[in-house]
Structure formats: C-alpha cells, structure tokens
Amino acid sequence: MRVAPKVELTEEQRAQLTKLTRSGRTSVRQAQRANIILLASQGWDNKDIGRQVGLGRVAVARWRQRFIDLGLPGIERDLPRGAPPQKVDVAKLVELTTQSQPAAATHWSTRKMAAELGVSPSTVMRHWQAHGLKPHLARSFKVSRDPQFVQKLEDIVGLYMAPPEHALVLCCDEKSQVQALDRTQPGLPLKKGRAQTLTHDYKRHGTTTLFAALNVLDGQIISQCQQRHTHVEWLKFLKQIDKQTPPDKTLHLIADNYATHKHPKVQEWLHKHPRFHMHFTPTSASWLNMVERFFRDLTTERLRRGVFTSVRELEEAIEDYVRHHNECPKPFIWTKSAKDILQKVIRANSRLSSKQNETLH
Template sequence: MRVAPEIVLTKEERDELTKLARSRLISVRLALRAKIVLLAADGMQNKEIAEQLKIGRIQVSRWRERYIESRLAGIEHDLARGAPPTKVDVARLVELTTQSKPEAATHWSTRKMAAELGVSAASVSRHWRANGLKPHLVRGFKVSRDPRFVEKLEDIVGLYMSPPEHALVLCCDEKSQVQALDRTQPGLPLKMGRAATMTHDYKRNGTTTLFAALNVLDGQVIAQCQQRHRHVEWLKFLRKIDRETPKDKTLHLIADNYATHKHPAVQEWLARHPRFEMHFTPTSASWLNMVERFFRDITTERLRRGIFTSVPELIKAIDQYIAHHNTNPKAFIWTKAARDILQKVIRANSRLSSKQNATLH
C-alpha cells in the first residue's frame, strides 16, 4: 500500500491552520485545504481524509504536496490552470478594425477578428470597449451642400434662440405614408420574465399623411391628417393654421424645400396672407426642423407598435395622441448656437474632402 508523505507541524503552524479551518471570514476553499493539512498531520492517509471530508483523493494528495513544498503559501493560492492567456496586440487590433475589412464582409465581428489575431472573441470585445470601437454600428449622415446654408442656418437658429415679439414660430412638415398596419396574428401581452410579442409580418390597410405645425414657444401642435400631400393639401393645412392662431400674430413657418411648399398656388395664397413668413431649411438639413423631434415621439410612442385595421382607426389614434400631447405640452429647447453648428459642419466637410482626395490618389 502506497503511503502518503508525512506532514510535521510546528505549534505556530498548527494554530494558524486551526484558525483557518474554523474561520467563517475566509473562503470555503482555503478552510477546506487547512482541514486537509491538519488531518494529514494527524497521520491520516489520503483515502481516509477524502472519505471524511467527502472530496476526491487526488484533491487531498494535491494540497498535501503543496503544503509540504511551500507550507502555508502553497495552499493560499490556486494552481495555474491551462495554457497562459494569449497576449493581444492591441495596436494591430485597432489598426485592423479601423483601416481594413474582413474578406467578403463589410465590417469586423468579434469572432472574425479573434480568428484573424488568434485570440478569444471575449478579448477582442474587451479591447474594443476599452478603445471606444463599435464596428457593428453605423450612423447615417449627410452634409448639406446648399449654397445658402449659412444664411438659412443663422435665420432658423435665430428664430429658435431669439424668437421675435408679437409672433409665433411654427415648425411645419408632413409625415407621409403613415401606414395602418394590422398584424397577421394576435400577439402575447407583456408579463414577468417575457417580453410582449408581435408577428414580424403584417397586413396593410391604407395610408394617411400627417401634417403638423409645432409651436416653438410652448410645444403645442396643430395637426391634420389628409389622404395625400400635394400643394392642395398643404394649402388646406395652411388655412387650418390661419384659423387656429391669433389673428394679430405674425407667423414664421419653418419648412423644408419640398416642391409642394413652393408651388405657385401656395405662393399666391401666401401673398394674400402677409402675416405668414416662410423660412426654408437648407437642403439635406431636415434636422434643423424641430417638428421632426415630435414625429419621432409619435412614431415610437404610438405608431410603431400600434395595430390598426383601417385608416380611420389610424387617424383616430393620431388625433387622440395629439390631443393628449396638447393637454400638457412641453417645448423642445434648442441649445446649439449657429456658429457651433457651422464649425461642426466645416470640420465634417474638411474630413470628407481629405478622405475623397485620399481615395482619388
């Protein structure tokens, strides 16, 4: 029969091990190792210790030998397991992520990059986070090329930040092709531990166009749903604005460059109603129109997950949302000065130009 190596303890060592074995303030693993050493020092064999502590004999043998080799330090630290971790070349990781693409793909994933560098996907993810890299995301943008960009920018931002007295500033636009969508099957409601469900496919039940004018001062919205969005419908909406605003107020309307807003019939009507003053956003700069923020809210809060079996049902839901909004409206506060926006656009144009020149060369 194979005999385990003997352990002889000094009084100080036994006292320290006994303290560890009884302590409730240290890890359970360390307390168990201390018990193994104490029982071994009492002359028990590995098999007996394993049976008494209900653990494996190999585990007992390991910690007996570790204590003989390194005394207390031998049982205080875990054995190294497996191969040492592969060190990530962070500089190369960043270079590949920002300046190259994987074969037959548009962007890197953690698994593709891990395979390229011979490291784990978790390591790639960790270093991407540390360096602020998110190759799975892409944000849309478009820099305006309007030759009157600066003039229009300063005009509209000036209306936001210093609205004229005895006047109303209204941000106007159409949200076209709002669809009345019904789902092909009923979804399940939200409950603890499960999100609400909705089928991916749907039935189209027609569309409507939402015309809206957002009052910059107080957040009130004048709105109207119409079947189409031609100049005829735009004129109808202008008449609604005329009816629902104080007659003694000048109206500054901010709108985009959609041809409907500049139709000759519209121009004639505006000439007969001089209290209406139009301010057009630069081309490719719809973000300057604050009504877009309201359109985002109604889309996310009421339309995107709504179920509508008909266009009248959709219009009713839109009207109810706007009526609720107008009971306690909140204005959107514009904080960015025109010069700050202009500097950002200049920087973007500079980067785009340098990128284009580099591509050409």
Template sequence: MLSEEQEAELTKLARSKRTSVRLSQRARIVLLAAQGVQNKDIAEQLGIGRVQVSRWRERYVEAGLEGIERDLPRGAPPLKVDVQKLVELTTQSKPQAATHWSTRKMAAELGVSASTVMRHWQANGLKPHIVRGFKVSRDPKFVEKLEDIVGLYMSPPEHALVLCCDEKSQVQALDRTQPGLPLKKGRAQTMTHDYKRHGTTTLFAALNVLDGQVIGQCQPRHTHAEWLKFLRQIDRQTPKGKTLHLIADNYATHKHPAVQEWLAKHARFNMHFTPTSASWMNMVERFFRDISENRLRRGVFTSVPKLVSAIDEYVAHHNTNPKPFIWTKSARDILQKVIRANSRLSSKQNGTLH
C-alpha cells in the same frame, strides 16, 4: 522523516490562525505522513483527494517548506495578445464576407478568447458593433438659413406667429394578423410581428413655436395641391392681423409655381426654408416623433378613417395642454459644431485616401 525543527515549524503552520487555510492543510498532510499514516487515510481524514495528498508530500520531499508554500500553476499559461495588431485589424480591415468584426471573429483570427478581445476593445474605446448615422448639409447658403431660422426661434418678431410646418407622409394603417395579449403583472404586452396594410394617409402639421399649439390636417396624398389646402387651413385658423412666418423644408411641393402664386396673393405669409439635409432644424419634427411614439407605433388600425380619427384625436388632446419646445442652441454654437464635424470628416477621409 522529519527533524525536530521541521516538525515544530510544520506544527506551528498547522495550528496558526494567521496562515492561509491551504498552507495549514498542506502542513497537516506532511505531519500525518511523517506519523506513518497512508495517503488514503490522510485524504479521508482531511476530506480531500488522495492524489492531492501525494502531490504535496512529493513537493515537501523535493523542496521542503518552500515546496508547499508556492501554489502549483493552474491551467495553460495566458496567451499574450498583440494589442497593436488587434487595434489595427479592428480599425483598418474587415473580416471575410462581413461588414464588421465581432468578438468571436476577432478571437478566431488572433487565436485568443472572445473575452480577451472584448477586454482590449473596451480598454481602447473600440465598438465595432455600433455605427452612428450622420448627415452634413452641403447647402451653400447654410449659414444664412441657419441664422434666419434660429433667429426666429430665439427672438421671434412681434405681432407675428412662427409656425414650423411639414408633412409626415405614408403613415400606414396597420392591423395585426392576430389579437395580442394585454399587459399584466409578470407579462409584457404582446403583439404579432406581422401585420395587414389598410392604406396610408399624410399628416400635415404646423407647430406654433410660441405656445406649442398644432394645426393638423390628414390628406390622402402630399402634392402641391394638398399643401395649398393646408396653407388655406392655416390662413383660416390664425388671427387675421398676424404676420405668419412659416418654416419648412426644401420639398419640391413647397416651392411649386402654384404655391408661389398663392403666396404672392397672401402677403402675410413669409416662407423660411431650412438648409438642405437639415430637417432637424424644424421643430415640428419633435411633434412627429411624439405622435409616432405615443400613438402610432403600437396602434392597431383596421382602416384609414380609423387612423385619421386617432391622429385627429391626438392633435386635439395635445392642444388642450400644449407645451412648446424650447430652442436653446444659438446659431454660433450650432455652426461651431458643424465646423468641427466637417473637420473630423475631412481628416478621416484624407487619412483613408492616404
């Protein structure tokens, strides 16, 4: 039974265009009930469930208008997450029989959902699934070698050539066990994951810092004998009046006594060695990355001669329109970055020990 005041209030809510659709519907339920309409008829008329009609009638009887204005609680109450414990577990522990936490493992550990774990990881900048590699050089002459090589890149000497030299060893001639399908609209190129090995070759390369030209040579091995053979090729293919500054890593074959003896007889060759564990200073590595990405990784080679032919073709094509790699970082900038990396690494190691 409704008073005139209650009926007017509910009618206003049911007809109002400003109130929410839910509240308007609940007001109509109560009004129809006051007219003696049964629950099933109200449900059919409003297109809702009979249980829903009964619930809001009871809510109005118990609390009046306030009872239908408040929404009923939905689902289980949200679990409170101990964020400090979550961060501590993520950064200072490992799950059993695993190397790192996943959202599901952490969710099972804390009794929450995986999406909750992910949300708090993102809020705290935690990415347990990612590991970043690093290598810090411990060469006692790091600064001296750094300044020497960067100086050659940024202020090359006059009447001289600066060549970045290295070998890309164990380049495999890989053939696929089955022919793949070519790229077409709506379908990516296919290639079997397994392969047949047909041998290997080693690519020796010297990158001219000035113009980006590459002197390349493929050989079956990479001992000091092959290195000497490559040095002789460099000697033949470079202008005789030019002094040569060769940048290379600390591989033992580059410092073999036979190599040292040959270099002593060829005074225009000047060797500059990168610091230990700092091959990234050698710009020929950029060329190796390009040839791997553009020609070797997805290539199919049924023999070593065909692999060598493909490499020679790539080097020749590169030399038709070479583009030099431009070195932009000064020795001071690099040194400051290395110092910061060492400092962070030392502080983390000390924190782990404590």
C-alpha cells in the same frame, strides 16, 4: 497501485510546520496545509490525511507535491484557480476593428475577432467596451451642400434661441405615406417572461399624409390629415394655421425645400397674407426642423405597433394622439448655437474631404 511520494522533513521544517498548526495568528488554510505535510511525513496516505483534515484526496496530493517541489514557500501561497488569463494584443485588436474588415463581411463580430486573435469572444467584448467600440452599429448621416447653409442655419437657430416678440415660430412639415397596416394574424399580449408579439407581415389599407405645425413656444401642435400632399393640400393647411393662431401675431414658418412649399400659387397666397414669413431649412438638413422630433414620437408611441383596418381608423388614432399631446404640451428646447453646429459641420466636411482624397490616391 500508485504510491504517494514520501515526505522527509528536517528538524527546522518540522518545527516551523508545528508552529503554524499551533499559532493563533496562522490562517485556517495555512494551518491545514501544515498539518497535511506533518501527517504525510509520518507515512499517512493521502486518503487518510484528507479524512483527517476535511479535504479530498486529490487536494491533499497537490499540497504534498507542492511541498516536495517548493518547500515551505509552496504551501504559503494559494494554488491558481481557473484557466490562466488569456493574453490579447489590444493594439492589434483595436487596429483590426477600426481599420479592416473580416473576409466576406462588412464588420467584425466578437466570434470572428476571437477566431482571428485566438481568444474568447468575452475577451473581445471586454476590450471593445473598454475602448468604446461598437462595430455592430452604424449611424447614417448626410452633410448639407447647400451654398446658403450658413445663412439658413443662423436664421433658423436664431428663431429657436431668440424668437421675435409678438410673433409665433411654427415648425411645419408633412409626414407623407403613413400606412394603415393591419396584421395578418392576431398577436399575443405582453405577459411575464414574454414580449408582445406581432406578425411580421401585414395587410395595407391605404395611406394618409399628416400635415403638422409645432409651436416652438409651448409645444402645441396644429395638424391636418389629407390624402395627398400637393400645393393644394399645403394651401389648405396654411389656411388652417391662419384660422387657429391669433390674428395679431406675426407667423414665422420653418419648412423644408419641398417644391410644394414654393409653388407659385402658394407664393401668391403668402403675398396676400403678409403676416406669414417662410424660413427654409438647408438641403439635406431636415434635422433643423423640430417638428421631426414630434413625428418620431408619434411613430414610436402610436404608429409602429398600431393595428389599423382602415385609413379612417388611422386618422382617428393620429388625431387622438395630437389631442392628447395638446392637453399637456411640452416644448422641445433647442440648446446648440449656430456656431457650435457650424464647427461640427466644418469638421465633418474636412474629414470627408480627406477621405475622398485618400480614395482618389
């Protein structure tokens, strides 16, 4: 049978403990601990003391031992709670995350890093968040190598930020190979506690190509769906633009460098229609064309989770989306100047060059 260690008090200690139990300024916890020690000095066992002060036997035993080890200072401070904080070398964590890779993997996870440093995954996540590190994400990019990048950039951004008078600026492009996808099984609708479900596989029912022109001034869309996207379909779309815009307005069309847009027959038609002025984006810089922003909205809001049993049904859905958009159009506002964009591209090129030099050496 285990016997609790004996507590012996000096007269000074007994007086201080008695004062703590009677003082109105003493916290309830300190008065309780002082009472434990006083009862222990009278020979009470831990179980009886616990019943008297309203604590468990184990807690009483700990405060008894703290007093024996440390004296009065031992009962003035709270016992530490929970596990001790894990110490991590933050500099090493950041260095490993940004400058190394784990074995047989392309990037660190919280569990891999925790095993490497001997800490918990939550500790790793906390420090990653504090330093803005997200190793599970990767962003794609492509820096344009167009020798006329600066001229084309200034031309297009100039049209966005200071459009010419008595003219319309239209951002044009094709969204090709839009698939009419039908799911192999019916999904379940959204409900409380469960997301909408869609089968991962699908049936293909053909494709269509969406030709679209975004009016930079008011956000209106001119659109046309066709089965192919050769120069013939592009010419047909240009004729539609010609019919659906005021004849007294000069038209500035922004398009990419797709060969269809520069076909000899297209050039011949443009020569006969002098109000059309073509402005081509630099190579690998489709982000300069604002109609791409509309295409993104169309994909996320209507196509990605859509179910289409035929190309006609797909085209009707696209036409309905465009019609709804045009009922209350909202233009996209371009805010970055050509100078700001150019400086960012210069910084990206310099970093890429230095990285290539490191690889060569």
